[in-house]
Amino acid sequence: MEKKKLISWLYVIPVIVILISLIIFPLLYSLYLSFTQWDMTSFGAKPHFIGIGNFAQIFTDRRFFYDLGRTAVVVIGALIVETLLGFGVALLLNRKFKGRGILLAAFLMPVMVSEVTAGLIWGLIFDATFGPLNQIIAILHLAKKPIVWLVDHPLLSVIIADIWQWSPFIMLITMAGLQALPSTPYEAAMLDGASGWQILKFITLPLITPILGVAVVLRSMDLIKMFGKIYMLTKGGPGTASETITYYIYLQAFSFWNLPYAAALSFILLAIVTFFITYFFKMITVEE
Amino acid sequence: MKKGKHLAGIISIAMILSCLATGIASSQSYVPPDEPPYKGIELTVLCDSGHNFIPWVSKTDPELNNVPRIEHLLGVKLNCVAKSPDLFPTIMADLVSGAGHYNIIVYFPPHNGDLMGGGWLVPLNDYIKKYPVFWSDIYPIYRHLYCMWGDKIYALPYDGDVLMLYYRKDLFSDPKIRSKFKEKYGYDLAPPKTYKEYNDIARFFTGWDWDHDGKPNYGTIEDVKDLGYGPWLTRFASTGGVFFDENMNPRINTPGGVQALKDYKVAVECAPPGAMQFGATQVFKSFLDGLTAMTLTWPDIGPWVGTGKYKVKPHQVGFALVPGYVVKGKLIRRAWTGVGRVMAISKLTPPEKREAAFRVIAYMASPAVSLRYVSNGKTGEDSFRRSHDMTPALWHDRYPELEDYLKAKMLNTEHGYPDIYLTGEADYINTLTTHIHDYLRGKGTAKEALDATVEDWNRITERIGREKLKKQWAEEIKLFKRLGIWIEE
Numbered sequence: 001m002e003k004k005k006l007i008s009w010l011y012v013i014p015v016i017v018i019l020i021s022l023i024i025f026p027l028l029y030s031l032y033l034s035f036t037q038w039d040m041t042s043f044g045a046k047p048h049f050i051g052i053g054n055f056a057q058i059f060t061d062r063r064f065f066y067d068l069g070r071t072a073v074v075v076i077g078a079l080i081v082e083t084l085l086g087f088g089v090a091l092l093l094n095r096k097f098k099g100r101g102i103l104l105a106a107f108l109m110p111v112m113v114s115e116v117t118a119g120l121i122w123g124l125i126f127d128a129t130f131g132p133l134n135q136i137i138a139i140l141h142l143a144k145k146p147i148v149w150l151v152d153h154p155l156l157s158v159i160i161a162d163i164w165q166w167s168p169f170i171m172l173i174t175m176a177g178l179q180a181l182p183s184t185p186y187e188a189a190m191l192d193g194a195s196g197w198q199i200l201k202f203i204t205l206p207l208i209t210p211i212l213g214v215a216v217v218l219r220s221m222d223l224i225k226m227f228g229k230i231y232m233l234t235k236g237g238p239g240t241a242s243e244t245i246t247y248y249i250y251l252q253a254f255s256f257w258n259l260p261y262a263a264a265l266s267f268i269l270l271a272i273v274t275f276f277i278t279y280f281f282k283m284i285t286v287e288e
Numbered sequence: 289m290k291k292g293k294h295l296a297g298i299i300s301i302a303m304i305l306s307c308l309a310t311g312i313a314s315s316q317s318y319v320p321p322d323e324p325p326y327k328g329i330e331l332t333v334l335c336d337s338g339h340n341f342i343p344w345v346s347k348t349d350p351e352l353n354n355v356p357r358i359e360h361l362l363g364v365k366l367n368c369v370a371k372s373p374d375l376f377p378t379i380m381a382d383l384v385s386g387a388g389h390y391n392i393i394v395y396f397p398p399h400n401g402d403l404m405g406g407g408w409l410v411p412l413n414d415y416i417k418k419y420p421v422f423w424s425d426i427y428p429i430y431r432h433l434y435c436m437w438g439d440k441i442y443a444l445p446y447d448g449d450v451l452m453l454y455y456r457k458d459l460f461s462d463p464k465i466r467s468k469f470k471e472k473y474g475y476d477l478a479p480p481k482t483y484k485e486y487n488d489i490a491r492f493f494t495g496w497d498w499d500h501d502g503k504p505n506y507g508t509i510e511d512v513k514d515l516g517y518g519p520w521l522t523r524f525a526s527t528g529g530v531f532f533d534e535n536m537n538p539r540i541n542t543p544g545g546v547q548a549l550k551d552y553k554v555a556v557e558c559a560p561p562g563a564m565q566f567g568a569t570q571v572f573k574s575f576l577d578g579l580t581a582m583t584l585t586w587p588d589i590g591p592w593v594g595t596g597k598y599k600v601k602p603h604q605v606g607f608a609l610v611p612g613y614v615v616k617g618k619l620i621r622r623a624w625t626g627v628g629r630v631m632a633i634s635k636l637t638p639p640e641k642r643e644a645a646f647r648v649i650a651y652m653a654s655p656a657v658s659l660r661y662v663s664n665g666k667t668g669e670d671s672f673r674r675s676h677d678m679t680p681a682l683w684h685d686r687y688p689e690l691e692d693y694l695k696a697k698m699l700n701t702e703h704g705y706p707d708i709y710l711t712g713e714a715d716y717i718n719t720l721t722t723h724i725h726d727y728l729r730g731k732g733t734a735k736e737a738l739d740a741t742v743e744d745w746n747r748i749t750e751r752i753g754r755e756k757l758k759k760q761w762a763e764e765i766k767l768f769k770r771l772g773i774w775i776e777e
Contacts, residue, residue: 039752129561255715257714
């Protein structure tokens with residue numbers, strides 16, 4: 001018995017070590033840092049306790065609030081389009097037809113590339129002089145002069161790049177959900193002579209909502225912490241036009257070397273995200 | 289005249305050779321190959337990647353491949369690491385964490401406030417006494433503001449950046465264009481001396497096809513994307529402006545600062561579409577591909593045009609001192625010496641390795657070795673020694689107009705104006721750049737942009753510590769006064 005216990009601990013200990021060293025310790029250390037001030041650029045300097053000073057500073061930091069607003073724009077804008085697009089394509093592909101497999105694989109390809117690669121690709125696509133997007137717009141006579149996407153519409157450019165990359169993810173989750181739905185309600189509806197729209201509205205949507213809800217939560221968390229695309233496309237610029245809260249935290253931590261303030265910002269962001277996700281799940285549960 | 293030029297060149301070469309000979313005789317800077325003094329010492333060099341890494345390791349050009357030569361001469365083993373932009377986070381992470389992985393760091397001098405001021409680098413004064421580095425040959429502005437902090441030397445130069453004015457000589461001398469310009473503006477077309485003239489010329493050349501290729505051309509182009517504050521700074525400096533007063537109160541939102549920002553916006557409006565997303569190399573290419581009539585940018589254009597690879601050829605390019613403003617009846621012209629690169633030794637390098645590290649950077653900064661890479665259009669390095677600019681005959685990419693380029697380079701360097709070299713520089717500059725970019729994109733007025741910057745700068749100063757920064761700034765003011773940059777209000 002003792003030996004069995006020891007063996008089971010041996011299996012669990014590596015995971016505990018990883019959990020503590022990579023998640024729990026950094027979390028607790030960040031929390032400690034958020035209550036300190038630390039002149040990290042001075043040799044030999046140590047952090048010293050300043051209480052809630054960093055948190056108080058956040059509430060007078062205009063840049064934080066503007067970045068929060070821009071983050072909300074990115075999350076809501078990208079999420080709406082990704083959900084509609086992903087759900088729509090899932091409905092279309094949720095049937096057997098020739099070439100379905102190839103089409104599915106083609107739709108899923110953007111998800112396979114890294115965020116940095118996606119940023120690089122779209123940086124080329126959005127190029128005002130040589131980018132294919134402006135070339136297509138010129139051929140179709142949709143604009144009188146080249147659109148400088150990354151200067152005049154930096155936030156929209158980031159959103160477009162993200163929609164291209166992650167709509168297939170919503171599509172994938174929705175398709176898995178659709179295929180797991182029971183067939184009985186559909187059979188009954190067809191017997192009753194329900195139209196396609198009525199089946200979608202009264203059967204498919206209510207049944208798929210919890211699954212879509214999970215996809216939306218996962219995507220919104222990813223959108224809030226999006227960094228690679230912004231870094232590759234715009235670096236938060238021009239000015240702060242495409243700077244989100246995550247990019248600002250990166251700047252505070254690794255450009256300005258103000259780790260305690262970056263830690264405080266991270267915890268405030270964590271609190272905001274936790275609140276919204278809890279509220280969102282409550283909403284879905286109430287609707288059910 | 290020609291004889292005089294040749295004589296000057298011969299004298300310059302003779303000076304360099306005699307310096308080298310004296311150096312070899314009186315010091316051990318150049319050690320005979322059979323006595324490498326630092327055998328068994330391994331050093332790691334960190335430098336930014338791309339064409340700035342080439343002077344260390346070049347697989348295609350043996351003349352630029354300095355690492356094997358250093359290893360042969362000194363006996364050290366060099367590991368060279370190239371990093372993409374955002375070198376500063378890599379350096380700080382290595383230092384703050386105590387890892388000390390990098391012994392020699394090649395970085396941008398604007399970070400001097402954090403690296404030198406933070407005490408992260410090894411002072412080099414004692415090593416320089418033992419192994420001369422031809423210190424007075426380095427331009428004063430690079431010597432004092434790139435390499436020193438207080439009275440200690442912490443770095444040796446690697447890349448001497450300064451903004452220069454380049455213009456299309458052929459267009460400026462075209463009779464039809466000259467007549468058209470005079471008719472419109474009432475004065476002769478010539479390299480601009482003031483920013484008013486610069487903007488007039490930029491506007492004049494914008495929006496019409498002066499090179500007859502069927503596409504419109506533009507007046508000018510400057511690096512707005514990567515170093516968006518630099519073109520404003522070079523204008524602001526020419527109004528006699530300074531960043532702070534003696535008490536660290538920001539002094540950038542003066543009428544001069546506001547005018548500089550407004551004039552900067554005019555220049556951006558006279559640039560090709562999408563110019564706000566052009567980095568430095570795209571700026572060079574835009575000018576060298578004949579898209580713009582002028583550019584205010586780095587010295588790289590000189591070596592680049594000398595390669596003959598571009599549409600615009602050397603005989604078509606004029607080189608001049610940057611424009612300025614008339615202040616209290618005097619024309620002030622200041623060229624921003626921002627960015628640049630220096631080589632320093634990390635304080636985390638074990639003491640027994642430091643002399644070897646110094647010998648490595650001294651080798652790379654030595655007159656003959658550095659001339660090889662600053663005169664080669666393949667690298668991103670620009671001249672930082674007087675001897676570089678006085679020896680056109682020894683340049684890698686030679687062309688008839690090279691002397692004109694080098695004279696203009698010297699002139700601009702002698703009118704140089706530095707970055708903010710204080711702790712927290714990244715924060716100050718990021719804030720300034722974001723407000724400038726917002727204004728250039730049409731958000732608010734120039735005064736509002738600079739007032740907002742001043743507000744943010746005060747917050748940064750309080751966070752870092754006003755008294756600490758006042759002391760640092762006081763040292764900078766001494767250097768500014770020594771270089772003739774500080775203008776009393």
